Structure formats: structure tokens, C-alpha cells
Amino acid sequence: MIAERLQGVNASETLVISAKAKELKAQGVDVVSFTVGEPDFDTPTHIKQAAIEAIESGFTKYTAAEGIPELRRAIVERVKEDLGLDYEIKNVVVSNGSKQALYNFFQAVLNKGDQVLVPAPYWLSYPPMIKLAGGIPKIIQTTQKQNFKITPEQLKKAIRPKTKAIILNSPSNPTGAVYTKEELESLARILEEHDLWVLSDDAYSKLLYDGFTFYSIAKFSKKLFSKTIIFDTLSKTYAMTGWRVGYAVGSEEILKAMAIIQSQATSSINSISQKAALKALTSSQACVKAMVKEFEGRRNLALQELSKIKKIKCFVPQGAFYLFPDVSKYYGLKFRGKEITGSNDLATYLLDEAKVATIPGYVFGADKCIRLSYAASLDHIQKGIARIHKALEQLE
Ligand SMILES: Cc1ncc(COP(=O)(O)O)c(C=O)c1O
Incomplete structure (x- = not known):
């Protein structure tokens, strides 16, 4: 029924774990999500205003x-x-x-x-x-x-x-x-x-x-x-x-x-x-500058918190709003007898045990890593990475 061109093509995999995190949140679970691929800031007011004017003037x-x-x-x-x-x-x-x-x-x-x-x-x-x-x-x-x-x-x-x-x-x-x-x-x-x-x-x-x-x-x-x-x-x-x-x-x-x-x-x-x-x-592009400044502070905090986890080696990014730490030193370790074999297992473990949502690196063609978006508040960054730290220490 489905055309051949769709063979081997899946829906965006980042959405699967984010959907699971959202579901947990909806059930009242305190989940820290590092999955989002978008700024958590609101669209600046002057931009929203231009859209309102477009509607009101019939530019529709x-x-x-x-x-x-x-x-x-x-x-x-x-x-x-x-x-x-x-x-x-x-x-x-x-x-x-x-x-x-x-x-x-x-x-x-x-x-x-x-x-x-x-x-x-x-x-x-x-x-x-x-x-x-x-x-x-x-x-x-x-x-x-x-x-x-x-x-x-x-x-x-x-x-x-x-x-x-x-x-x-x-x-x-x-x-x-x-x-x-x-x-x-x-x-x-x-x-x-x-x-x-x-x-x-x-x-x-x-x-x-x-x-x-x-x-x-x-x-x-x-x-x-x-x-x-x-x-x-x-x-x-x-x-x-x-x-x-x-x-x-x-x-x-x-x-x-x-x-x-x-x-x-x-x-x-x-x-x-x-x-x-x-x-x-x-x-004016001042709104962009302000957002970049905020992101840079968050990046620095997230890197500082991650550096406390000795087995993680994190590349220092100069742009975007993601960290992509190498977590492969945890592969082969177990939790309650279940082995972590790759990034998908690790991301699933972090969501189940630490209630922290991350994206497994395999979806980006890099199974050694996981992706953490720091488009999140400083509090969330601190709390989420501390939880990751604790959960990773339970692996043996
Ligand atoms: C590298 C890259 N290119 C392009 C896009 C597309 O963004 P949009 O379709 O919202 O313009 C994204 C969105 O996540 C992206 O990460």
C-alpha cells in the first residue's frame, strides 16, 4: 500500500523520546527535559505585534x-x-x-x-x-x-x-x-x-x-x-x-x-x-544578542556541571544550544542486571531512573553520545545534570 520511496524512512526519532517525556509530565512526574530543539524564549513582542497587525489589516x-x-x-x-x-x-x-x-x-x-x-x-x-x-x-x-x-x-x-x-x-x-x-x-x-x-x-x-x-x-x-x-x-x-x-x-x-x-x-x-x-x-537585532548572551551562560553552567561527571568527556560547543557528551564509558555497565548497550539504552535509562529526557546520539549517526539541549532554565540545567550524575553512578 505504501510507496517504495518510504522504505527505510521513519518519522523524526527525536519526537519519540520527547513524546514519552511529555506523557510522563502529563502524569504529574517531575521530568527534566533536555530534548527540545527550539529556544524556550517567547517570540519577541515587536514580531508578534507585526503579525497581529497583519491579521487586523486583512493581510490574510x-x-x-x-x-x-x-x-x-x-x-x-x-x-x-x-x-x-x-x-x-x-x-x-x-x-x-x-x-x-x-x-x-x-x-x-x-x-x-x-x-x-x-x-x-x-x-x-x-x-x-x-x-x-x-x-x-x-x-x-x-x-x-x-x-x-x-x-x-x-x-x-x-x-x-x-x-x-x-x-x-x-x-x-x-x-x-x-x-x-x-x-x-x-x-x-x-x-x-x-x-x-x-x-x-x-x-x-x-x-x-x-x-x-x-x-x-x-x-x-x-x-x-x-x-x-x-x-x-x-x-x-x-x-x-x-x-x-x-x-x-x-x-x-x-x-x-x-x-x-x-x-x-x-x-x-x-x-x-x-x-x-x-x-x-x-x-533592531538586540533581541538576538540578548538571547545569545543567555544561551552562553547556560552553556557554561551545563559544561561546568557535566565536568563533575568524571567518565563523561564533553566537547565544548561554540554555537547552537546543544551539548553532545560522549557517554560510551558507561556502555557495558548494568543496572539491576540490565546492560546498557548503546545511546538508546542510556537515554531510556536516564528517563526511567533519573527522570531526565535526552536524545540518544544514534539518531544523529553517533552512538557514543547523547544530546542535551540547554534551551532550559539554569535551575533545570543544574537539577537535570545532578540527576544524570546520580543515575550514572548507580551503574556497575
Ligand atoms: C540543523 C538544522 N537545520 C534546519 C532545521 C530546520 O528548522 P526550521 O524548519 O524550523 O527552519 C533545523 C531544526 O531543528 C536544524 O536543526
Whole structure:
């Protein structure tokens, strides 16, 4: 009954453990959840106000599938200001989150059997999206030792005649790793010698710590400018996950094809969110700065608390709002005779015993780790990690 293309494609696995945590919470259990992939802040008032005005003024009809011209113009200007790159509005399509933009890209560009390079740990939606378009995700495995970033040698080795694209996600979900300008440049030199599409997933590019600044791979040369498609979203930057506003910026030809897919699938995103997004992008960015400052404090606290657990080695992320500690030293240990064999067992154990919800690393292609989102209050971070500590000490 179900089409072949759905074979091996599952619903988003992060939702399973979050759903279990929510169920426990609904039963009155005091669960600390580190599963969320979204800021816990409310959307800033001036952005909400713009949406209210859109409704009240009757801006409630279909719009152009690519998005309203004012919003596309605002995106061009923000990309110019933030990344120093020059585009026109014909290079921009607004989508229902950058998730739809990525989906559109794969549908528009991949033929059956085309390969896409996906550095692991990866955002878990990339492989299914590629598969749904008939493509083959080719995983480039990185380790904590290499700071979860691919090396030029790995990249060189991975590129094959069937390779059509590579995804770069910096800062990364789930690791928070950020490529430095120098690291990107060494990858850029290799990419320039080939004819791949470079998908720069910049979803977390505004959430950077330790004074890091974001650099776009599209800036290294004309060729890379023409081959890079930027995917960005208002979801994380402005605490707007539910508004569903993201966008793609790049080659006119590709963006046109992506707009055709979108126009036949969902038309435009909703008109009201477009007005809210316009306000977000064109107003003062102070709200973003304030959120980043708060996240940095939480990251520091979470790292400090985790460092008390001697068997955990945690990579220090410079961006996004996740920690991705290596918990593999606990594998092979037991609780009441039941062995922890991998990240799924460990996350399940932490939820059952410590009432702390985390995401097992295997869903991101990294079974040694678990993901903790610190989009949570300082109190929650302290309490949750103390509980994890206690539960892990019970393993023998
Ligand atoms: C790395 C990455 N890219 C893209 C997205 C898509 O976000 P949205 O569809 O809300 O724009 C997410 C969301 O979690 C993400 O983590």
C-alpha cells in the first residue's frame, strides 16, 4: 500500500523520546527535559505585534509562492549585512522553515542514485530527505577527537563521480561545532576543484559563543558563490519555530526549480508569518544578542556541571544550544542486571531512573553520545545534570 520511496524512512526519532517525556509530565512526574530543539524564549513582542497587525489589516490571503517581495528583499539585505554576500530577490525563496527549503532542494536537484555527502554527527532529517528524493546519503564520520569536523583528506576521499552535493551545518546540530574560517577555506579549496552543490545550513549561525564570528563558504571564490545554496531560518534566531519561516538563497536556476516544487506542494508560507518575519529581519537585532548572551551562560553552567561527571568527556560547543557528551564509558555497565548497550539504552535509562529526557546520539549517526539541549532554565540545567550524575553512578 505504501510507496517504495518510504522504505527505510521513519518519522523524526527525536519526537519519540520527547513524546514519552511529555506523557510522563502529563502524569504529574517531575521530568527534566533536555530534548527540545527550539529556544524556550517567547517570540519577541515587536514580531508578534507585526503579525497581529497583519491579521487586523486583512493581510490574510495567498501570496506569491516564493514569498512576498518585501520579505525577499529584507532577506537579501540581511544576507548582505551579515555575510557580506550580494544577491537579488530572484535568488531567494521563502519556505515553511528551512526544512521545507532543504526538502525542495533535494527534490529539485537529485536524480535516482545521486549521492549527497553528509558529515556525521548530522541533523537527523538530512538522510531521510535525501532518500525521499531518490538520492543516497553518503556519511562522512567525524569523531570528538577531530572536534566533530571533517578534514580536507576525508572530503577528498569521499567525493565520487555520483556526488552531487555536500551539506555543511556550522554551528552543528547536534554537536555545536563551528568551522573556523581557515578550516572552511581548506575545504573550499577542494570543493572548488569539483562541481558539487554546497548546502550551507546556517540555521544556528547567529547563535555563536566565545566571540566566534560566522563566515560563509560562499565567500571564498566566485565558483563557490555560484555553487553554494544558503539555508537559513527564523526559527532559532528569533525564537519563531512555530511560525515556520525559513529560506534558501542561491543560484537563480536552482531556486526557480525549488519554487516550482513548493508551488505545487504547499504554495507560499502563511501570509501572517511573512509579515512577522519581515519585522524580525528589519528591526533592531538586540533581541538576538540578548538571547545569545543567555544561551552562553547556560552553556557554561551545563559544561561546568557535566565536568563533575568524571567518565563523561564533553566537547565544548561554540554555537547552537546543544551539548553532545560522549557517554560510551558507561556502555557495558548494568543496572539491576540490565546492560546498557548503546545511546538508546542510556537515554531510556536516564528517563526511567533519573527522570531526565535526552536524545540518544544514534539518531544523529553517533552512538557514543547523547544530546542535551540547554534551551532550559539554569535551575533545570543544574537539577537535570545532578540527576544524570546520580543515575550514572548507580551503574556497575
Ligand atoms: C540543523 C538544522 N537545520 C534546519 C532545521 C530546520 O528548522 P526550521 O524548519 O524550523 O527552519 C533545523 C531544526 O531543528 C536544524 O536543526
